[in-house]
């Protein structure tokens with residue numbers, strides 16, 4: 001899978017598009033889940049804790065903090081302080097990037113305050129797509145490596 005990222009200028013008048021422009025600054029220090037402007041979040045769709053390396057890379061490229069759904073911490077794939085939702089942390093980042101998370105109501109209760117939500121899920125009927133601003137129906141194990149590659153190349157071209 002090939003993903004390309006391009007910097008563009010948008011001259012549309014406000015109101016002509018659904019998404020509102022947001023200001024996101026990239027920070028490479030370790031961030032807490034509640035303070036980060038960008039969150040990269042993984043769910044049970046990530047299949048096992050060994051697969052978190054690709055999300056860690058996305059988080060590093062974005063200057064984001066990592067978080068996750070509750071089953072992920074119940075299974076001890078990730079530490080409990082990363083769990084967001086009704087029974088976890090309530091967050092309101094500028095960008096919430098959800099990978100392999102179904103979007104159950106108890107999860108959404110903790111993340112609905114996010115300004116922009118981007119969802120990657122293989123199931124086009126996952127409830128998260130109803131709440132998301134942007135969605136990719138696809139396999140995280142194909143989409144995330146391609147996305148990381150495109151993001152890395154984009155950042156290198158900026159330097």
Ligand SMILES: Cc1cc2nc3c(=O)[nH]c(=O)nc-3n(C[C@H](O)[C@H](O)[C@H](O)COP(=O)(O)OP(=O)(O)OC[C@H]3O[C@@H](n4cnc5c(N)ncnc54)[C@H](O)[C@@H]3O)c2cc1C
Pocket residue numbers: 042043044045046068069070071072083084085086087088099100101102103104105106107110120121122123126138139140141
């Ligand atoms: C009282 C109560 C409180 C709760 N509190 C919380 C809470 O605070 N936070 C919370 O998160 N949950 C909470 N839950 C649990 C909640 O109801 C859901 O069970 C949970 O959020 C589901 O987690 P999940 O989406 O990671 O897993 P799943 O429901 O198993 O969903 C996994 C998703 O990954 C997708 N997927 C699978 N493979 C891939 C792939 N290769 N690429 C991309 N996508 C893929 C699937 O299509 C699916 O949509 C609570 C439940 C109860 C009853």
